[in-house]
Amino acid sequence: MSAPDSTAHYHALLQFRGRTAAWLTADAAATGLGRIVQAEEYLSQAQWTVLKSTDCHNATHSLLHRNLGLLYMAKKNYEEARYHLANDIYFSSCAFGTEDIRTSGGYFHLATIFYGLQKLDLADTLYTKVSEIWHKYLNGHYQALSQARVEQADLLHKRFVNDTGLDEAQEAEAIHILTSILNVRESTSDKDPEKTIFVLKTLVMLHYLMMNASKAEEYAMQALNLAKKLQLSENEQSNIEELLSLISTEEDHPIT
Numbered sequence: 708m709s710a711p712d713s714t715a716h717y718h719a720l721l722q723f724r725g726r727t728a729a730w731l732t733a734d735a736a737a738t739g740l741g742r743i744v745q746a747e748e749y750l751s752q753a754q755w756t757v758l759k760s761t762d763c764h765n766a767t768h769s770l771l772h773r774n775l776g777l778l779y780m781a782k783k784n785y786e787e788a789r790y791h792l793a794n795d796i797y798f799s800s801c802a803f804g805t806e807d808i809r810t811s812g813g814y815f816h817l818a819t820i821f822y823g824l825q826k827l828d829l830a831d832t833l834y835t836k837v838s839e840i841w842h843k844y845l846n847g848h849y850q851a852l853s854q855a856r857v858e859q860a861d862l863l864h865k866r867f868v869n870d871t872g873l874d875e876a877q878e879a880e881a882i883h884i885l886t887s888i889l890n891v892r893e894s895t896s897d898k899d900p901e902k903t904i905f906v907l908k909t910l911v912m913l914h915y916l917m918m919n920a921s922k923a924e925e926y927a928m929q930a931l932n933l934a935k936k937l938q939l940s941e942n943e944q945s946n947i948e949e950l951l952s953l954i955s956t957e958e959d960h961p962i963t
Contacts, residue, residue, distance in 0.1 A: 765802035769795050785820050792817045811840045815884050834888050845912040871916040885910050904930050920954050927951045
C-alpha cells in the first residue's frame with residue numbers, strides 16, 4: 708500500500724470506528740455501561756491504528772481525540788475528556804484553522820464540559836466563539852446566494868437552489884450544536900439576550916439554506932419578537948424582517 712493510500716485507509720477506518728463510537732457514546736446515557744464499553748473497544752482499535760501509522764494527517768488525529776473526548780465525557784471523566792478535546796482543537800486548528808467549522812466541534816464539547824462544571828464564564832466564551840464561527844460560515848453562503856440572485860435572476864430567470872456547502876452529517880452536527888447553544892442562551896437570556904438573538908439568526912440562515920423554510924421562519928419570528936421586546940435598534944429589527952421576507956418568498960414560490 709502506497710503512503711497516500713495508507714493515509715486514506717487509516718483515516719477512513721478511523722472515521723468508521725470513530726463515528727460508530729460517537730454514536731455509541733451519545734446513546735450511552737440511555738442504554739447503560741455496555742454501550743460505553745463497546746465504544747471504548749472501537750476507539751482502542753482506532754487509537755492503535757493511528758499510533759502504528761507514520762503518515763496520519765492532523766485531521767485524523769483530531770478525529771481520534773474528539774471521539775476519545777466524547778467517550779470520556781460519557782464516562783464523566785472530565786479531566787481526561789478535556790485533555791483529548793484540547794488535542795482535538797490543536798490538531799484540527801493545524802489542519803483547518805482555528806476559526807473553521809470543523810474545529811468548532813472541539814470548542815463546543817469543551818464548553819459543554821465547563822457548563823456542566825458550573826465554570827460559566829469559560830463556557831460562555833467558548834459558546835460565543837462557536838456561534839461566531841458558524842454565523843460567519845453560514846452568512847458567507849447566505850450573502851453569496853443573495854448576491855447571485857440580484858445579479859443573475861433577472862437575466863437568466865433562474866431560481867437558485869439553496870446550499871449550505873455541508874454534507875448530511877455536518878448539517879446534523881450544525882443543528883445539534885446551535886440548538887444546544889440556543890437552549891443555554893435561553894436559560895440565561897435575562898443576562899445577555901443579544902446572544903440569544905445572535906444564535907437564533909444563525910439558525911435562521913442554517914435552516915433557510917437547508918430549504919427548511921418553516922423552521923427558519925419559526926426562529927426568525929422568535930428573534931424578531933425578542934428584538935422588539937428589548938427595543939433593539941431599528942437596523943437590527945429590519946435585518947431580521949429582511950430574513951423573514953426572503954423566507955416568505957421561498958414559501959410562496961417553492962423550488963420544484
